[in-house]
Amino acid sequence: MNNPQIILIACNLLLGLAAGFIMHRSDFCIAGMFRDLFLFRSTTMLKNLLLLILTSMILFEVARRSGLLFIFPFPLLGSASVTNLLGGCLFGIGMVLAGGCVVGTLYKFGAGSVTSAFTLLGLILGSFLYSEFHPWWAGLAKQTTIFSGRVTIPQILDVDPGVIVLIFAFVGAAWLVKEVRKSGLSRPAMIDNYLQPWKASLLLSVIGLLSFAAVGMPLGITTAYAKLGAFVVNSLGPEHVAKLGYFAGQPLNYNIPHLNLALRGGAGAQLDGIALVQFPLIGGIILGAFFSAMAAREFHLHFHVPARQYVSALCGGLIMGLAARMAPACNVWHLLGGLPILGAQSILFLVGLLPGAWLGTLVLTKTVLSR
Amino acid sequence: MIEAELQTLNFDIRGQICPSALLTALRELNRHRPSLKKGTVRLQFLTDNRDATITIPGAANNMGYVVEVKKEDSYYLVIVSPNLN
Numbered sequence: 001m002n003n004p005q006i007i008l009i010a011c012n013l014l015l016g017l018a019a020g021f022i023m024h025r026s027d028f029c030i031a032g033m034f035r036d037l038f039l040f041r042s043t044t045m046l047k048n049l050l051l052l053i054l055t056s057m058i059l060f061e062v063a064r065r066s067g068l069l070f071i072f073p074f075p076l077l078g079s080a081s082v083t084n085l086l087g088g089c090l091f092g093i094g095m096v097l098a099g100g101c102v103v104g105t106l107y108k109f110g111a112g113s114v115t116s117a118f119t120l121l122g123l124i125l126g127s128f129l130y131s132e133f134h135p136w137w138a139g140l141a142k143q144t145t146i147f148s149g150r151v152t153i154p155q156i157l158d159v160d161p162g163v164i165v166l167i168f169a170f171v172g173a174a175w176l177v178k179e180v181r182k183s184g185l186s187r188p189a190m191i192d193n194y195l196q197p198w199k200a201s202l203l204l205s206v207i208g209l210l211s212f213a214a215v216g217m218p219l220g221i222t223t224a225y226a227k228l229g230a231f232v233v234n235s236l237g238p239e240h241v242a243k244l245g246y247f248a249g250q251p252l253n254y255n256i257p258h259l260n261l262a263l264r265g266g267a268g269a270q271l272d273g274i275a276l277v278q279f280p281l282i283g284g285i286i287l288g289a290f291f292s293a294m295a296a297r298e299f300h301l302h303f304h305v306p307a308r309q310y311v312s313a314l315c316g317g318l319i320m321g322l323a324a325r326m327a328p329a330c331n332v333w334h335l336l337g338g339l340p341i342l343g344a345q346s347i348l349f350l351v352g353l354l355p356g357a358w359l360g361t362l363v364l365t366k367t368v369l370s371r
Numbered sequence: 372m373i374e375a376e377l378q379t380l381n382f383d384i385r386g387q388i389c390p391s392a393l394l395t396a397l398r399e400l401n402r403h404r405p406s407l408k409k410g411t412v413r414l415q416f417l418t419d420n421r422d423a424t425i426t427i428p429g430a431a432n433n434m435g436y437v438v439e440v441k442k443e444d445s446y447y448l449v450i451v452s453p454n455l456n
Binding site: 309 | 388422424426445
């Protein structure tokens with residue numbers, strides 16, 4: 001391993017540590033935000049998510065115009081197709097059944113949640129299972145691609161992104177002032193060391209910016225799950241993995257100039273560019289949450305949980321894993337990365353996420369948590 | 372004092388998948404509403420879910436009860452008591 005690779009690993013580890021710690025302290029569970037909208041008509045956390053997206057939008061555009069972003073849009077974000085919508089919907093179902101989204105599962109796992117371990121298992125399984133029908137799904141994506149070659153709304157409309165961001169910034173600021181006046185973003189906490197979500201939102205938008213500027217991509221981890229699945233199956237019998245074309249693909253292909261590093265990679269069972277970026281990120285998030293839980297004296301493994309919840313966690317994870325490959329990518333990638341740069345894929349992902357989360361909530365309350 | 376007559380009902384909801392903590396609490400709060408209104412019981416929820424330490428008190432307060440959150444060794448105790456005013 002050479003210096004640039006070590007620097008990249010350290011970078012992602014630090015970003016992950018920070019994100020894991022922050023999200024644990026403020027219980028920044030994106031799955032819960034959408035679920036609780038349908039379950040309790042609760043909107044406080046969603047408002048905080050909106051703050052995060054708006055802030056990121058402004059930060060990213062300012063960075064782009066200042067020349068701080070060496071690549072734009074970021075790699076692995078493609079043109080919109082119906083698969084983003086369908087993948088988003090399926091993801092919504094899975095994340096609610098699992099009790100947490102992809103990153104949420106990681107920070108809960110780091111904090112000691114045993115059901116999250118089952119979700120992780122499901123995620124790896126689901127990500128791997130996707131490879132079985134990848135050719136058909138990739139074909140569908142290609143056939144239904146709209147505005148081919150263009151990734152963001154400004155690109156599609158042929159307008160300066162700054163104009164759109166400015167409009168959002170003004171409307172967003174007006175909305176924010178109104179909300180702050182009635183404390184619409186804060187949550188009444190009765191415990192120590194609770195980080196108010198609005199603070200988490202601001203911090204996470206900065207972390208997203210740092211990732212974009214340093215690595216070239218916002219936070220994203222789901223390809224790593226397919227890779228983990230590939231490693232496992234590879235150890236059992238490499239012939240099967242070799243047959244599945246998905247693992248041979250190397251969609252990641254770009255250079256990081258300030259590190260003089262070329263990143264290539266895919267979902268296959270090899271230590272490549274994807275592993276370099278995502279494994280430290282995953283590890284960092286888990287560790288960050290672990291430290292946070294330990295410092296708050298909350299870390300403990302509780303096993304005495306209704307069996308149905310383990311099943312829900314596993315199935316939810318599996319569905320999420322599949323959906324994250326189908327969409328492609330997860331909610332953090334799209335909502336915290338793609339949406340702020342007005343990526344068309346991410347907008348479709350969000351549009352699909354809503355009915356999916358609604359359906360997942362229905363299934364959860366009617367079957368898993370019913371008495 | 373009246374405090375001494377309060378029967379404490381414990382509910383261990385640690386380790387459960389979200390939003391089970393809040394849903395269980397709501398169910399128990401509703402189930403024991405008559406006793407809570409009469410002032411004869413106090414409900415104690417053992418939870419490791421940080422979110423629940425915000426949402427359960429919120430719901431219980433809305434129902435008119437008195438809520439206290441205590442930090443135990445590796446979990447939280449959310450104590451819902453009748454409003455004796």
